[in-house]
Amino acid sequence: MIRRDFFRALGAAGTVAVSASTAQASETGAIAGTNDPVGVLVDTTRCIGCRMCEFGCAHANGQANGLEKPSFDEELTPQRQTTEKRWTAVQRHVVDGRAITVKRQCMHCLQPACTSACLTKAMFKTPDGPVTWRSGKCMGCRYCMVSCPFDVPKFEYHSAVPRIQKCQLCVTRVAAGESPACVASCPAQALTFGRRENLLDEARSRIYTNPDRYVHQIYGEHEVGGTSWLYLSAVPFDKIGFRTDLGTTSFPNYTKEFLYAVPLVLTLVPPLLLSLAKAGDTKDEDADEGGAS
């Protein structure tokens, strides 16, 4: 609260850009300091592709957010994505003749690109980990969509009052001590809800006990600085639709240096320009600025 007031005062004083970069540092620090966020471990080797998670999600979040009830007629393609009416989507990949189904949704990054991109803090990471969207703040600029490495935020292009739609990790259910709707409706124990550190331990122990069943990687442990959703797989992740070229640097870091340069430019350039201008002055101090020469 005190910090927020401090920045508000700074902003009001007109040193907006200066606060921009200092806040960047502390903001990301604060998010990184959320040491034990909640998360979900997805074991794709257990997933049976029944899509109960989709139904559970639509049931829990559908009415308030205008989501569609899933249809059984739909074919599960590898390209199947979440949409503005579907916060989670099950994909079906065929790898070496074997069908592998994968549930996709927002990864809930530890240091999300979308929250640092958002100029109104509409994209907001709660202290417990879920990355949520707040309608009263969003101006619909869609910079979150440009920034998100997983292309998760979806926009309602056919609405006069459009929303950004994405998985909110059932933030109210989680706050009430329940597990997310998708996890609760999974009949195959493919989804495990818990604190991230515990989930990582669980994932590692599954790999250690069944080293032939899994590739020895937990997707989301290091990707883009770590995500709250973690995945286990029997085949390399790029074969089941995951980007493996995202790196381990958290995305807000890519703009940090630029934002650090802002106060430097704003404090160093004006005096330099002023001295240059004054150095060029002739005696005629009353020379007509903007007027005739």
Add this chain to the structure above:
Amino acid sequence: VTAGIRAIGTPNLREEFQRFVRFLLAEMRPKGPVVTPFNIITAVIMLTTAVLLVIRFAGGLGTITNLSQDVPWGLWIGFDVVTGVAFAGGAYVLTFLVYILKIEKYHPIVRVTVLNGFLAYVFYAGALLLDLGRPWNVINPVIGNSFGVSSVLFLVAWHFMLYMMAQFVEFSPAVAEWLGWKRVRRILGGLTLGAVIFGISLSILHQSGLGALYLMAKNKIHPLWYSEFIPILFLVSSIFAGLSMVVIEGSITHKVFHHRTGAKLRATHDDIVFGLARISMGTMAVYLFMQLLVFVHGQKLPYLFTGWGAWYVLELAGFVAVPALLYFWGVQQRRMPVVKAAAALTLVGIVLNRLNVSVIGFQWYVPVRYVPTWMEIVVTLGVISAELWVFRWVVNRMPVLDFAMAHGEQSASLPAAARSVA
């Protein structure tokens, strides 16, 4: 006592006010033939734009645009805002030359350039509002109930706003002169240097900031256009983009508003253009060298032998290197048509570069490419038309091109040429 003062003061004030309103109303009227080909075409475009915008705000962005979940920013951001702001870079460069370096030679064009820059920001950055899904919340990052201070866009938005104010202060002496407010004029003139210094600092940051917006789209932009140096490349290219725009815009203005152009500007126009061409050329050489460094440092050679590589070479060789050489040749030979051709090619190159980063090379791997609808293009043209109307209105009334008029004297120049006046 108060009543007495009011009794004396009121009629005068009222008279003054009435005269002022009459003056404004008179100035509102067109100053020439209304039915001209230019007016008809732009009016049709603007009316169509108005209809399209009603549809857009009633039914959402999807009704008239081809934007998608993969491509959230299309023509309106990539061209109107990102390219338009680069084109408006001439204002900060010119004010630097004239007010900081005190190069008197460029003084005659500083006002028209600042006016152009100001209107470009008002209209092209203003076009941003059309693209916002929830524009009623645009005030949020301003009033301070939700400062997203870690966002580059927050910085860009604030800088747009502050820079528009700075530019208005820079231009305001012309408004005061038009209204005949001599004392106000003197006060505003005193603010110019401060506004210029503030404006240049802001420009450095938001010209580069527009590039920094794309830093987080690291894995979405084609590697030939993505590098951590995008902000610096955007800043350097905004210098020659802005100056080339001044050359093109100046040559058009020079013809269309010949009757409003002062004797001094008429006499020195060519020298000014050759000078700007020289600066453009130098900056373009620096820019090409930086692009080369980025290319080598980023080990981008493998991408060169693809279709994208050819497109990249076309942008940098065809629309940066070639116009730079043309500038050189044109300045050496003092050939105005060559310099104008160079400026035009340079502008094409800037459009290509900005669109390659923001639209064409963005999500370059997705199978369904974004192509703007005709409606997006019409709205863009509508925004440009509106800007041209306002520009013409101002130039025809305020002392923008002729400083002799600045001091309330009658213009010594030719009587109004019919075709351009409204």
